[in-house]
Amino acid sequence: xxxxxxxxxxxxxxxxxxxxxxxxxxxxxxxxxxxxxxxxxxxxxxxxxxxxxxxxxxxxxxxxxxxxxxxxxxxxxxxxxxxxxxxxxxxxxxxxxxxxxxxxxxxxxxxxxxxxxxxxxxxxxxxxxxxxxxxxxxxxxxxxxxxxxxxxxxxxxxxxxxxxxxxxxxxxxxxxxxxxxxxxxxxxxxxxxxxxxxxxxxxxxxxxxxxxxxxxxxxxxxxxxxxxxxxxxxxxxxxxxxxxxxxxxxxxxxxxxxxxxxxxxxxxxxxxxxxxxxxxxxxxxxxxxxxxxxxxxxxxxxxxxxxxxxxxxxxxxxxxxxxxxxxxxxxxxxxxxxxxxxxxxxxxxxxxxxxxxxxxxxxxxxxxxxxxxxxxxxxxxxxxxxxxxxxxxxxxxxxxxxxxxxxxxxxxxxxxxxxxxxxxxxxxxxxxxxxxxxxxxxxxxxxxxxxxxxxxxxxxxxxxxxxxxxxxxxx
Amino acid sequence: xxxxxxxxxxxxxxxxxxxxxxxxxxxxxxxxxxxxxxxxxxxxxxxxxxxxxxxxxxxxxxxxxxxxxxxxxxxxxxxxxxxxxxxxxxxxxxxxxxxxxxxxxxxxxxxxxxxxxxxxxxxxxxxxxxxxxxxxxxxxxxxxxxxxxxxxxxxxxxxxxxxxxxxxxxxxxxxxxxxxxxxxxxxxxxxxxxxxxxxxxxxxxxxxxxxxx
Numbered sequence: 001x002x003x004x005x006x007x008x009x010x011x012x013x014x015x016x017x018x019x020x021x022x023x024x025x026x027x028x029x030x031x032x033x034x035x036x037x038x039x040x041x042x043x044x045x046x047x048x049x050x051x052x053x054x055x056x057x058x059x060x061x062x063x064x065x066x067x068x069x070x071x072x073x074x075x076x077x078x079x080x081x082x083x084x085x086x087x088x089x090x091x092x093x094x095x096x097x098x099x100x101x102x103x104x105x106x107x108x109x110x111x112x113x114x115x116x117x118x119x120x121x122x123x124x125x126x127x128x129x130x131x132x133x134x135x136x137x138x139x140x141x142x143x144x145x146x147x148x149x150x151x152x153x154x155x156x157x158x159x160x161x162x163x164x165x166x167x168x169x170x171x172x173x174x175x176x177x178x179x180x181x182x183x184x185x186x187x188x189x190x191x192x193x194x195x196x197x198x199x200x201x202x203x204x205x206x207x208x209x210x211x212x213x214x215x216x217x218x219x220x221x222x223x224x225x226x227x228x229x230x231x232x233x234x235x236x237x238x239x240x241x242x243x244x245x246x247x248x249x250x251x252x253x254x255x256x257x258x259x260x261x262x263x264x265x266x267x268x269x270x271x272x273x274x275x276x277x278x279x280x281x282x283x284x285x286x287x288x289x290x291x292x293x294x295x296x297x298x299x300x301x302x303x304x305x306x307x308x309x310x311x312x313x314x315x316x317x318x319x320x321x322x323x324x325x326x327x328x329x330x331x332x333x334x335x336x337x338x339x340x341x342x343x344x345x346x347x348x349x350x351x352x353x354x355x356x357x358x359x360x361x362x363x364x365x366x367x368x369x370x371x372x373x374x375x376x377x378x379x380x381x382x383x384x385x386x387x388x389x390x391x392x393x394x395x396x397x398x399x400x401x402x403x404x405x406x407x408x409x410x411x412x413x414x415x416x417x418x419x420x421x422x423x424x425x426x427x428x429x430x431x432x433x434x435x436x437x438x439x440x441x442x443x444x445x446x447x448x449x450x451x452x453x454x455x456x457x458x459x460x461x462x463x464x465x466x467x468x469x470x471x472x473x474x475x
Numbered sequence: 476x477x478x479x480x481x482x483x484x485x486x487x488x489x490x491x492x493x494x495x496x497x498x499x500x501x502x503x504x505x506x507x508x509x510x511x512x513x514x515x516x517x518x519x520x521x522x523x524x525x526x527x528x529x530x531x532x533x534x535x536x537x538x539x540x541x542x543x544x545x546x547x548x549x550x551x552x553x554x555x556x557x558x559x560x561x562x563x564x565x566x567x568x569x570x571x572x573x574x575x576x577x578x579x580x581x582x583x584x585x586x587x588x589x590x591x592x593x594x595x596x597x598x599x600x601x602x603x604x605x606x607x608x609x610x611x612x613x614x615x616x617x618x619x620x621x622x623x624x625x626x627x628x629x630x631x632x633x634x635x636x637x638x639x640x641x642x643x644x645x646x647x648x649x650x651x652x653x654x655x656x657x658x659x660x661x662x663x664x665x666x667x668x669x670x671x672x673x674x675x676x677x678x679x680x681x682x683x684x685x686x687x688x
Binding site (some may be wrong): 016017018021022025028032080180188189190293297298300301394396397399401402405406409 | 499501506509515518519523622624625626627629633
């Protein structure tokens with residue numbers, strides 16, 4: 001009987017235009033947000049490779065930027081002589097250069113670091129000076145590339161941490177502004193008063209003294225944290241060195257060096273997790289964004305449809321239990337939505353299977369299904385159960401939608417690292433190595449268990465409410 | 476005057492007054508209160524206000540306007556659609572009431588923010604937010620009328636709001652939903668044209684349905 005009800009519900013949903021609109025929205029989201037280029041790791045470039053690529057680009061486009069400038073008027077177009085100078089440098093760096101571009105990571109450059117610096121200085125002079133081939137600009141641009149492309153790393157050691165914190169406080173003191181964050185992470189910037197600037201300076205001095213002291217690492221860490229919390233309170237609270245945000249980890253991060261980035265790349269592409277597990281987590285993140293909202297539109301109105309079609313009288317008098325009725329609708333919706341997400345997982349599995357054959361990556365064929373089941377299925381369960389419960393309580397689908405949207409926005413704001421019990425969507429927006437993922441794994445599992453349990457509780461409450469309504473109607 | 480007509484009109488008026496205190500309006504009020512509690516709006520600057528307005532207020536449109544032409548069907552009062560009652564006039568009145576209700580809520584919220592030390596262009600921000608709320612609601616209302624399904628209206632209106640929020644006008648360009656709020660060039664005429672087109676389309680749908688009925 002329950003299975004029959006499930007199939008009836010699935011058939012009804014497949015006939016409803018709302019279901020197909022949800023599908024179109026999902027496809028549009030994936031086409032617009034999830035670009036497949038992002039899902040293959042790029043081998044990190046060292047400074048010479050990065051600059052070589054820049055030279056090729058400038059030679060091909062026939063223009064370069066002047067240093068420190070981003071406005072278009074500071075682009076200069078190269079004449080033939082200047083283009084020849086650039087080509088000369090390209091050929092010195094790579095004697096086997098040919099017109100067609102090839103993979104820069106496979107080129108063996110014929111220069112060392114000292115020669116590279118001399119080449120760049122000479123090129124800068126030949127192009128009229130003040131170009132970004134001055135060495136300090138090459139370093140600056142390469143630093144930006146590292147910051148944008150290499151995943152951040154957690155700092156180890158008090159001295160390195162203290163240096164970073166002092167640099168950050170110096171920056172805040174320099175711009176004379178501080179940002180305060182609301183409970184849901186929206187920041188508001190304001191000017192610092194003179195007294196607050198003096199407090200900042202005193203804190204920096206104290207941290208530098210702490211760095212040189214003879215206390216143990218643990219005691220220094222503890223002292224540093226207390227100093228920053230105290231500064232946060234004196235400045236008005238909710239700043240980035242208060243206990244909410246300081247513990248989120250951004251203070252403990254720096255970008256990787258080239259060697260560390262190469263190790264990271266090897267770990268991602270050929271490590272224990274294999275490339276598929278790493279990117280399955282990212283794709284599951286995108287699926288979670290959809291799973292947190294789309295089922296709500298179907299679930300909020302599923303029990304009210306019978307009321308709208310005036311079927312309540314017939315259904316409520318029939319001789320089957322409320323749990324069959326509610327559970328069949330829940331299971332039908334869950335199966336439908338899960339099936340759609342499994343199709344997405346299958347597509348990505350096939351995509352990585354092809355990439356694996358092309359690039360020689362080891363792949364795990366079940367990775368995408370594994371993370372879909374762990375990250376996405378509990379979200380779907382919760383959303384359906386919660387919306388069914390609220391719509392049964394209020395006899396209207398709109399409150400369920402609105403409350404679900406509020407919960408949804410609370411969950412998706414943080415990009416990764418926050419897996420508290422009320423987060424209905426698991427966000428992992430970075431390519432984490434196996435070791436990095438293991439730090440969060442237990443929190444994620446606990447979160448998923450709590451979310452699944454809450455969905456069962458909401459289902460149980462819905463059944464109880466329905467029982468009461470039926471007995472009131474029958475009597 | 477015909478007594479029957481009088482009674483019928485009195486019932487219609489009574490029903491519509493009841494709707495004015497329905498879930499849609501209660502939830503909009505609830506969302507406004509939540510907004511003031513959740514966000515720290517004292518001494519807020521304009522860029523910060525624009526960010527949180529874009530994040531938050533689109534939902535109000537979807538909640539308020541999507542089902543204003545669908546109430547009779549969802550409350551099993553389909554008989555209204557086949558009588559000589561001017562259905563589109565009733566919907567138009569509900570729409571005007573909805574816009575006034577939205578305007579009052581937004582004016583109160585932004586007035587509170589302004590007098591709490593907020594630094595922003597009051598007229599432009601209020602206008603921009605009201606336009607975006609009404610536009611999202613009109614889209615939902617139109618889709619509900621076309622598909623005869625309120626779920627579809629909610630899906631499309633919320634989907635459009637999320638698209639504009641995430642893409643910041645990358646796809647809609649001159650017709651960007653928050654162009655008035657963000658003070659973009661040539662945006663006002665685009666928003667008003669879209670507004671007018673959708674509104675005209677919606678009213679046409681009502682008139683057609685009324686005529687067909």
